[in-house]
Amino acid sequence: MTRIHAPRRIRHLPAHGALPTLRAVNTDTSDPPPAAASTERCLFLTVNGQSAAHTVPAHTTLAQLLRERLHLTGTKVACDQAACGACTVLLDGQAVFACHTLAAQCDGADVRTIEGLAAADGTLHPLQQAFIDHDALQCGFCTPGMLMALHAALQGARERAEVPDRDALAHAIAGNLCRCGAYPHILEAALDVAGRR
């Protein structure tokens, strides 16, 4: 396996100017971030096919909106530092870190979370079935993020008419940490779905 660099999944905004900066991470400075002073934002969002308008404080992250407003708690927040991938969701088809994507950045966007990965009738996505069959999870906390990241990678490969190999699949989840170390089975499951096994 070649050396892998984590894909960048923080979505950068066109220069709006008015939006607050991302929340500071792990800085131990005494200056509090301006969270408490933020104003409200109104946005329109389609989540797993359901569209609705939301009014949230401007500092609200996409992960907070999904988990605390919509109660879609399948999206996990583990590090809140855009460094572990547990919060990965699809934003207009692209894998992003929901903990470092502001909800206000997503106005008009289409969001897909783990709750929307299976078909409406409950039929599992092939990746979900492969994760069960290969035991590609242990504690399960990284699993939703892993699945969404792999789904985005496989989708992208399909659009480019490619069959991703081991390295490409590993690259797709190089930004997703699994503290239980389920990596071998995760890769087996992904290869299975990619048709490489």
Added chain:
Amino acid sequence: MSQAAADPQAPQPLPRWDAAAALAVVGQPHARASALAKVTGRAAYASDAMPPGMLYAALVRATIARGRVVAFDATRACRLDGVHAVLGPFDLAWPGIAVRGRRLRPVIDADVRFVGEEIGVVVADSDAVARVAARAVDVRYETARACLTIEAARNADAPAIAGTAAPHNVVGGVQQIAHGDLAAAERASDVVIDAHYSTAAQHHNCLEPHGCVAQWTGEGLTLWDSNQGGHLIREALAATLELPRERVRVVGHHTGGGFGSKIFVKPYHVIAALAARQLQRPVRLFMARREEFVASHQRAPTRRHIRLGATQAGRLTFIDEHITGQAGPCPLFAINAAGAANGLRLHRADALHARIERVLTNTQSPLPFRGPMVAEDIFCLEQAVDELAWALAIDPLQLRLRNLAEVDALSGLPYAGKQLARCYELGARAFGWRASPVRAAIAGGRARGSGVGALAYDATLYEPSVATLACTAQGRIVLRLGVADIGTGADTVFAQIAAEALGVPLARIDTHWGDTADTPRSIDASNHSRTCAVLGPSVRAAAQALKAALLDAAAQALQADASQLMLHDNRVACRADPARAVALAALVHAHGPIERSAARERAPEGVFAAMFGAHFVEVEVNLRSGHVRVLRAMCAHDAGRILNPRLAASQVHGGFVQGLAMALQEERVLDERSGMQLNAAMWAYRTPSIADAPASIRFIDAGAPDGGNSLGVKGLGEPPLIGAGAAIANAIHHAIGVRLRHYPITPDKVLAALRGRAA
């Protein structure tokens, strides 16, 4: 708690499932029971709990390493919109956690003993406001001289850290392990290895942070908590808050990683409960990632002076270790700082000696971390054994094979089962092990090498353990277990045992766990690789009792003798005429609930139960960058009977990856003047990603049903970590001809060592 202690109240074991037992469900690679919930996002973790009206809490943490809080000014914090309460050391009579009849220091007080210690809490409408407000509290300290390293704490003029008389801050005195005549064994040695090793602090860094949501109702306290076993948390919390146990309910269906860090009640449990009671609202208190590093504990750093000797023929004469562990500020947790017993029982030698010192420091307390005290020990000792092999010019595998221990030297007992020789044999064969000189494979700026390392891990923790099985009015079998699902497979394997004992398909059984309100007390917590060995026999006994009760009930209904009946999926039928049958559901309708519980069987006497294993590893060292890649690993384990090979392989993969990371990349970096941690972030602390994992990790089942219990099971949670480090380090030595004795073996150390060798 030890297996040597008499265990007269516990029931006699059932007849053993030996190697010849024909088992249909146990031993099969059934899918993980919680997998469907986990891949769909439906699995409920404590951090997903959001009761209506919930408030968010954040802790105020000390920014000095030792001293006292003299002022805790919440004026600025209280001015922020949405702040409900700011509570410091002087605002409440904070209780201490009750442990075995004693009280620890108050969960919040003015004394500061390490950077990051809890000194207050803020409760607010949102997580963001709570964290901002926590930083806006103005704290004034009176600082005192801190000891941040073992050396500083041992200095003659160092302050007494725990305030008690512990000379040089060595807590509990020097522990001695002594077996055999060391002086005589030294005289009989032809070769002696004498080397200094060390291991670093490793953080658990669970993906789901530590934390809980506390809610008070008329019934008492409900705590949604991320833990490794709710019953122990419930008991300790009830004792701390002086509540009857029945008034505390702990719920945690799935836990996003524990690795030893989520066994005990910690200050945040108590703080959340008291804040929720104070404010009459549910309170959520989860750690931010930074707090997972600075104040959620870790594996202790250790220093080790190891001497060992052998005759020219490769007979091990003695092992003599002097071990020092960094023990943190609290004497009660100091025991977790260092140990040596499992390394000493790994090989046979004439004399086995160890001196262990646990030194109090102003750093956070060590807590168990997967293979606690043992991984540190065996990472180093098994490197020293490798050094000895090269000094004797004997194949490292051969040296180990020549020194297999027949009995446990420290207890004098025979092993309940020991398949270490088989681990060596099967592992070496699968790996393709053959002896070759060091630096034999260097090409294109890269060097490859192979290494072997063995492990032993005692199976000696037992406690009262109950499993309950019931037949429902729908004809389903419900298995109730007071355990947590931390990802090991407890959700799956106990149902397999129950299905086996009942003779019903696995799909007929529903396992309930994770809520103290509807489960019996099955175990303190899932730790020490023992959940299967402690609880498994109880499950089997409860299943047999339920089966007998169902057959008895059916005997009445069918006017037949119970011995002529059999349990067949959802009904009881006559053996001679299976058409004569009664549905389980009908039995429950007629008789009311049918339920049976069973307690843990008697601990084995006169034998020593332990797990064994041997890892074979190939690495590639980049000679220009110093970077080490593990290419492949063959992990042969004696874990007794394997209940589920697919889940067992997952445990081995995960343990090996965590051990690899402990060997090569994970370490806490502290500023030695301030005590501040410099890498307290997910992106700064090198947790392994898929890019760090070897292309191939294979689990080889080299075990056999063990004599330690009637199921023949042992554990497999921790051994794969324990065996990883030395095998990797030995492979690095084989590749580049240099010893790297200080873990983690980071590229800078490899480069420095290569330069030293060339110079």
